[in-house]
Amino acid sequence: MERPIAFMQRDAALAEARNLRTKIRRGEFQDATSGYASGLAQGNVVILPKNWADDFLLFCQKNPIACPLLAVSLPGQPLLDALGDDIDIRSDVPEYRVFRHGEFTKETQDISDLWRADMVTFVLGCSFSFEDALMRAGLSLRNIESQSNVSMYKTNIPANPSQHFSGNLVVSMRPFTPADAIRAIQITSRLPKSHGAPIHFGNPEMIGISDISSPDFGDPVTIKDDEIPVFWACGVTPQLAIANARPPIAITHAPGKMLVTDISTEQLSIL
Template sequence: MKPAQSPLLQSTYELRQAIRSKAHTGPTSGLVQGAMQGNVVILPADWASDFLLYCQKNPVSCPLIGVSEVGDFTMPQLGHDIDMRHDIPEYYVYRDGEKVENRSDIEDLWQSDMVAFVLGCSFSFEHALSQAGLTPRNIEEDVNVSMFETNIATVPAGRFFGNTVVTMRPYVPKDAIRAIQITTRFPKAHGAPIHFGSPQEIGITDLNKPDYGDAVSVKDGEVPVFWACGVTPQVAIRNAKPPICITHSPGKMLVTDILDTDFAVL
């Protein structure tokens, strides 16, 4: 893996500092384009092996890009001075599978037995789409991406199971084909779409009512295109019911120093 260039490195560090100081609390889509973004799951160590296996069995929804040492809240392999307790704009806290609160930091919740997982995010291929003239609608409209729970089952592992969550970006058919070609090159950012066209076929009844994120406009002649999403583990967490689990708030990601092209298939 080649190191990030210094201007990008500086920008990602500055963004994490802004998040740490609570100066930035919103979504991270479209920010520091060219940097790999990550979904986050933090679990006690005795749940970590089950979750690791879940990720390995579901690499499209849960593409691992980093795992911490037990009790270590840093991620030096992903970026300079990353602190998993502070560097995400908003955290969800789950207890026994129920989301009980949202937080801007988790320093007082961090335990010596915790393990942090970082999974690739589709925000990382949005830069490539934009460069090709296919700027995602959520970036055009300056909102969070639309995310939906589907009827597509993941492969169970240990105590974790559930259906796939997807992101949706609309395109006219010829642009959808090009978007498929582009995103296939980014397997660690979920790769190619898993469905396009009729949302009802995958259990989505209303594109204007996403389960997470914001609705975006779908124009005449456009079709919805659906990519697997790193919010999928949050469904599995609800089902597995660990005593405590901490995740990112959907759309508010860890921004790393890794280039989105570092994991690309050229």
């Protein structure tokens, strides 16, 4: 008996995700992960010492749109079995950023030498997870068409602070025609674990973005005359909060270079 097409597509996505993580672990892939393993959730990563973890957990709980929690590890546990087969958070992200006392110090492809027994990993939902749903609805995504990283910007919208973590939201941007923007809002509103519906569309200056052609993270993309920019909350937001909180060490993913999981986007959706 032949397997349904949906199962075959999921099998193919799982194989792609596991192959991609193998390449990342070997140092053979260091690019942005948008467009890979369609239908599977990708995650932002934040790693902190245990004595900072509870306060960051509170920050996530107070900002569920920007920081939708997918998983939290036990202290010192680098394997994330709940998110996929043989995921090792020390090596399975294309590029990591290391912060010391809030200051960005370096990017690296492996953090095994930095790993400690008190480290807690947070994996947060990512907007890359909803891109497959948008494309299946017939919407075009400029960052995938141009094979570039998504455009991300700092805003003037404050996050809800915890005791130590605070800062403004970061957003990702994708341009659409007005009709397609409405459809994108409808689709992503059913995916709260992937940041849900946009938090703004139209005039970027209203949220503190003075030059839409110069993103703070990622790559610029063309916005056509008949299109408007649409902005989603972004999981790079914690990196600004880390700069303000100044923990002795913090490790994150590099913007756009995510942890690719085995969890289907449908598992995280609201029907």
